[in-house]
Amino acid sequence: MKNKIYMVCFLMLITTTFTASAQMYKSAEDTTKLNKEFTEVSNDIASLTAKLTITQNNLPGYKDKASTADANAQDAAVTSSVQADKATKGGVKEARKAKRSSKKAFHEAKDARSANNDIGNQDDKIASLKGELAKKQARLEQLQAMRDAINVQLTQQ
Template identity: 80%
Template sequence: MKNIIYIACFLTLMVTGFTASAQVYKSADDTVKLNKEFTEVSNDIASLTAKLTIAQNNMPGYKDKANASESNAQDAAVNNSVQADKATKGGGVKEARKAKRASKKAFRGAKDAKSANNDISNQNDRIASLTGELAKKQERLEQLTAMRTFINDQLPKQ
């Protein structure tokens, strides 16, 4: 029981210690560093916002490409099926060659469709990553704003 009390006290002390030391900029002397980091974070936010907008605007193009690839793959598969049917019903060597070409075309179409779907997945991952980064930067900007407010409150009023 004593150990649990000691652990609870220690954890409470650690949590309050971390929150107290979280504010890096505490005095008026630190305003130059604070303003520099504030500017860097603001620029990062603007850059990430632009990248996120571009990624979101490119998404419909990826979806259109995927839909077109899937449609082409299905058409090629149907054509392949027709050619294979002709070849198996006694069409001869010429029909067998056509069926082979059609099957290769269908296979390439399927690979293209899979690639297009992978591109969509990658774009979704990129959007999620940029959104997460942007949220972290905005949180840091809020922390810096709070530090700036704290420092301004500590300065003597004129």
């Protein structure tokens, strides 16, 4: 069993090595492929940067909505508490009002939680976009290094 696990790990390592070495652009004949990938990566970086900017610009709006929803939920909770206090001292009419008020407070609390979850989702999206952007920029730097190596090789010939 252990031998099978080692064999699978070894095959995965060999596969990734072959794919990594296949991506290397070493000669002048590879410049068209290099330039094509360079353009694609540059376009991806521009697209990710635009998405990141939009997401970061939308974040304050989400935070405003969340703070408003929190304030509304707190107000509804206070109103519900006051109404419940009246219901304990009063009759059926106050109990019905207290029930409606508690339902409203519950819905407001759900809205506030949803708004706060939206902020968390936006933060996750921003982190994800930053990670993707960093990977693309690293790849762009690798491609630029390959391009420079080819240029040096051509000037030496």
